[in-house]
Amino acid sequence: MTTDVTTTETDATAPVSLVDLDRGVEALLFVADAPLSTVAVASTLDRPVAEVRAAIARLVADYDGEAGGPRRGFELREVGGGWRFYVRADYDAVVQQHVQVQTPARLSQAALETLAVIAYKQPITRGAIAAIRAVNVDSVVRTLLGRGLITEAFTDPDTGAIHYATTDELLVHLGISSLDQLPQISPLLPDGTEGFDDLA
DSSP: OOOOOOOOOOTTTSOGGGSOHHHHHHHHHHHOSSOBOHHHHHHHHTOOHHHHHHHHHHHHHHHTTTTSSOOOSEEEEEETTEEEEEEOGGGHHHHHHHHHHSOOOOOOHHHHHHHHHHHHHOSEEHHHHHHHHTSOOHHHHHHHHHTTSEEEEEEOTTTOOEEEEEOHHHHHHHTOSSGGGSOOSGGGOSSSHHHHHHOO
16 A cells, blocks of 8 residues: 655745735745835735735734733834834834944955045046045945945946946935045145045
8 A cells, every 4th residue: 555645845945825824925025125115025935915005904903912911022014105114112212222232343454445535536436436445345335335334426428437426325324414524634644645636
């Protein structure tokens, strides 16, 4: 006599539409770096929008403690046409204290030098920055973009070159209100000042 063995799919290989809806919504919103619309979540999970909307309502109620459970330190909030996790306002002070006591990640010397060039010569292209520093600055520029200290100001329509400028985030870190408050560069560069001033 033979016995038929029926294999079942594990959670990892199950079709997206068969995963637990509430947990699936929760997982998507947890990893999202921007608010996700109900339609976007429904599309990803291959479920009707009405079902996803109901699932989100259940999660909101759960986190708010309306079902008899604890009121969580975070909440699910609808902003900008989508849903995203946020720290509950009651715990803003706790999070703020944590952030303030953390040692901020320091920029490398190369990043600081590149940031200084951009601050004083903006808007400036990557090629011009490299000419001033006499080194390749691609990775450093990416780092500064990732930290939110610089931004792509505009693209030259003729050459396609991207011009970079500093952001308000840099002003916050420096404790100044405008770039006009940056110290004069000439006294800091007794050698090679002329070359620095001449480069666009």
